[in-house]
Amino acid sequence: MKEQADCFKALGDMTRLSILMMLADGEKCACDIQENFDLKQPTISHHMKILQQAELVRVEKRGKWMFYALNPERFRQLHQFMDANLMQGTEITYKLAPHDCEGGRRKAVQEPV
DSSP states (O other): OHHHHHHHHHHTSHHHHHHHHHHTTSOEEHHHHHHTSSOOHHHHHHHHHHHHHTTSEEEEEETTEEEEEEOHHHHHHHHHHHIIIIISOOOOOEEEOSSOOGGGOOOEEEOOO
């Protein structure tokens, strides 16, 4: 689950999410990405490194330019994870608190895996 958590963390930043939406239209050069954001090159590089580490984007160096594209396989994996574990329910065993929590609701606590 760490891989998925890293991906969701990378997706949790508005700039990185905007970059991914831009890349959904096709591969872009780093300079094209920078042109669309009010950020300096080192900041763009930082965001791209996080997206690369989460394997959400692929990078290819051509001469002195870096080109970025979405990694569709990683997005398929995330979709499968969400479908199997969030949308369909899971096989995780939960403990219930021995008493009613606030408002009469019972709080489910996930056991460590």
